[in-house]
Amino acid sequence: MSETAHIKLGEQEIDLPVFTGSEGEQSIDINKLRDLTGYVTLDSGFKNTGATKSSITFLDGELGILRYRGYPIEQLAEKSNFMEVTYLLLYGELPTNEQYIEFTDRITRHTLVHEDIKQFFDGFPSNAHPMGQLCSLMCTLSSFYPDALNPHMSANEVDMTITRILAKMPTLVSWIHKKSVGHPIMYPQNKFDYVTNFLYMVFGMRTEEYMPDPVVVDALDKLLILHADHEQNCSTSTVRMVGSSQANAYASVAAGVAALWGPLHGGANQQVIEMLEVIKRDGGNVAKYVEKAKDKNDNFRLMGFGHRVYKNFDPRAKIIKEACDNVLNKLGIHDPVLDIAKQLEEVALRDNYFVERKLYPNVDFYSGIIYRAIGFPTEMFTVLFALGRLPGWLSQWKEMRESGEPIGRPRQIYTGPTQRDYVNIAIR
Secondary structure, three states: OOOEEEEEEOOEEEEEEEEEOOOOOEEEOOOOHHHHHOOOOOOHHHOOOOOOOOOOEEEEOOOOEEEEOOEEHHHHHHHOOHHHHHHHHHHOOOOOHHHHHHHHHHHHOOOOOOOOHHHHHHOOOOOOOHHHHHHHHHHHHHHHOHHHHOOOOOHHHHHHHHHHHHHHHHHHHHHHHHHHHOOOOOOOOOOOOHHHHHHHHHHOEOOEOOOOOHHHHHHHHHHHHHHOOOOOOHHHHHHHHHHOOOOOHHHHHHHHHHHHOOOOOOOHHHHHHHHHHHHHHOOOOHHHHHHHHHOOOOOOOOOOEOOOOOOOOOHHHHHHHHHHHHHHHHHOOOOHHHHHHHHHHHHHHHOHHHHHOOOOEOHHHHHHHHHHHHOOOHHHHHHHHHHHHHHHHHHHHHHHHHOOOOOOOOOOOOOOOOOOOOOOOOOO
């Protein structure tokens, strides 16, 4: 007999089925709870609610485990590349050589963005926030591909929509960066791989030859892999929620961009650099700010240390720390802000206060350092996060669509006034 959960509500008793995931995660299936009892559950922030079944990503925060389709993130970061991981997330298996070539060629053929979209883009002020621009441009893309608005697209049409979004996102992100520095946009070069092409469009100039350093390419490729998916986080859940209404992929991804924009989600690595800037402006006294962080009566917090999900260690941090060291060593950058970052890292790795509380430098700490070292302005950091998270969003949207999930409709516990009669109290 299948395991059940026995629930007693006053004189009423019911049994609800227990569902066990492939990694042993157990859940109580409450789909019929309201129908059987009239009760709903209250779970602010959905911290204890499984909103879906998914076969894409497994995360265990207690043990520091992150796997895409069963593959440990450590192995993928060491042996794979971003395009191969993207294929894995979308289709469930690593591609054969033939599948990989066909997949990357297909993306390469769709990197150009329709010239008319530039008219929308040119309307943004030069100081418009990059995430606002990206969110708007992603929605604008849907206007140029009306077939993608059909909720009953064939599998081939879904693949084409996914291809277009993956291909055009780096181009749009490069436009946003170029606008922020007042430079003319660069068009994609199909002779380059995905990451190299992106860096070329971001940092290349029409008047001179540019080829990104292989160490920088490797570091960014790893960062994109590490950010590619992270289970049912705020932005991913938003993509699935919006997609559950049969909204098109462009709108769903734009909603994910909007959710990622918040400082409690995608803005963490930006907050790291802003914190380091504060320490620098105050004379660069790292010891002072370490003591402030230890003082429970001080509202200063060290950004980029510890993680709300990973209670032991962030498995991505060790991987990206090595890439961070490689970038700093290869580029030979002398930046007071990055010097402060290295001092903080040393303290956190040896000071008992941080060690005992598991306040280790996380992926946001190192990604912010890498982005700054490469040359990205702070406001671009969250856009780069979105570029990395794009395969996860699209994979989750695709899975949600294929599994025929119902439209999302959370319940609430109403706490407002009970019924009352209208009384005219306005002076007329």
